[in-house]
Amino acid sequence: MTYTVEELVIDDSFIAFCTRNNPHDIARWDDYLLKHPEALITIEESRRLVLGLKYMLQKKQNELSATDDSPEHALYIASGKTLRSINEHPWPIKWKRWTAVAACFLLLVTAGIYLLNQPRKAAGPLSAAIKPNTGSGQTTQSRPGEHKTIFLPDSTKVVLNAGSRLLVSPGFGKQDRNVSLTGEALFDVAHNKALPFIVHVAQYKIRAVGTRFNVKAYTNDRYSETSLLEGKIQILLPRGDNDIVYKTLQVNQKFVMPLRDSLTREAATKPEVVALTYHDAGQNIETAWVKDLLIFENQPLDEIKNILERRYNVAITIANDEVAHYRYTATFQQENIDEVLKALQLSYSFSYKRTVNQITIYK
Structure with missing residues (x-):
């Protein structure tokens, strides 16, 4: 049996898998992926939606807890519950209410867009390779x-x-x-x-x-x-x-x-x-990433965008369809994201605006 996105986002076991709360549920869905590798795309889409909805709900709870005259906040204060208690106990009830709505297609799309446009936390150094031993089932x-x-x-x-x-x-x-x-x-x-x-x-x-x-x-x-x-x-x-x-x-x-x-x-x-x-004679483009090389050979900007997002931990939006199809040939290694974008501008001109980890490219 395979699942749709709508079914997954309201499944308690899948929610626990996404939030890494229950080893049994993690094992269950890991096993599901092994048996149904064709479902990888659906699983990843659903996981992003679940985490996006969780983020919005937690944000709403934080806003609620900060409002002293809120009836719900007053109820928890009167009962002597802490902020941690607020996050622990009402979560299942509120999640059910939200995911019932999330089953609607429009909210699923909206939540996915919301999550993808959130600023990401800074990652560690680009070449920070670690060498753990990975056992079975991990x-x-x-x-x-x-x-x-x-x-x-x-x-x-x-x-x-x-x-x-x-x-x-x-x-x-x-x-x-x-x-x-x-x-x-x-x-x-x-x-x-x-x-x-x-x-x-x-x-x-x-x-x-x-x-x-x-x-x-x-x-x-x-x-x-x-x-x-x-x-x-x-x-x-x-x-x-x-x-x-x-x-x-x-x-x-x-x-x-x-x-x-x-x-x-x-x-x-x-x-x-x-x-x-x-x-060149010794470096194929397909594995250049292992040596921290970025090599683009006549690639459109909408493909380059995905590579830059993963490498520099940024979210990039291309606001113009014509610009998205600009093609570039270039090689980078030590350059930061601004240096890369400015170099690309020299071949086919575009403008961009950056706010922390969010970049918008336009004509």
């Missing part, structure tokens, strides 16, 4: 502006790009070597022919026995990409209850899967296999 996340290096129980090395999430199956290294990815990661897979390594992303899977490859699968990008650097990998596509081998990639090949449009749920073009793109 989830590892990297924040915007952060790379994270992890080692799986089989000694496979994974480098997560900014704003990524990796889920390791509970039976990893014993029954299987399955992981689910939202975001981008470079995999250096330990060899084990008897137990294939499988990466689940939205709409397809990658199977390897021991090799090195990069997977880019952000839910807000137009395409998902898998780039092979060493060895061989198989691209698996779902067909009924089974998977079929769609392509076997060779070194320096990239599989490109158009993601389904959020409204039509249909892909605009068919998946394809293309050659990796090299910036």
Whole structure:
């Protein structure tokens, strides 16, 4: 059984999963993702809406608690309850009231826009890689502006790009070597022919026995990409209850899967296999991020926007459709976000306004 966004945002167990309050619910939905990797996009959309509604409700509660003449505030003061009590006890009742309304499509869209436009907290240094050992059944996340290096129980090395999430199956290294990815990661897979390594992303899977490859699968990008650097990998596509081998990639090949449009749920073009793109003799563009390089090759600004948001922990809005389709070729490494934008302005002119972590680009 799969769920819609409307069903998820009013599900108590899914709400607990989003707020990380109950280990049982976290395990339940992690297991659901392993069984239904095609639901990654729906899960991420729903999670953002739940957290957005939670933020608005908490903000409303804080405003209420600050109003001395509020009847509800007076009731809690009279009963001797603290601010912590206000946040603990009324939450389920108020959440139910809000999520009943949230089931309406209009409020879902409004809440999603509200959350995406909130200023984000500053992340740690861009290259602040850490190296934890990740056990079976665990989830590892990297924040915007952060790379994270992890080692799986089989000694496979994974480098997560900014704003990524990796889920390791509970039976990893014993029954299987399955992981689910939202975001981008470079995999250096330990060899084990008897137990294939499988990466689940939205709409397809990658199977390897021991090799090195990069997977880019952000839910807000137009395409998902898998780039092979060493060895061989198989691209698996779902067909009924089974998977079929769609392509076997060779070194320096990239599989490109158009993601389904959020409204039509249909892909605009068919998946394809293309050659990796090299910036120079030793650096391909697909893995340049590992070396903190930003390399754009004839890319439209509305695609560059997503990359800049993840790298610099900012929210960017492009207010002009013509500007969104401007294409740029450029390379950056140590530049800050203002230096990057000013450099892009030199090729195709645009204006922008910045307020803390919110940037608006217009003609």
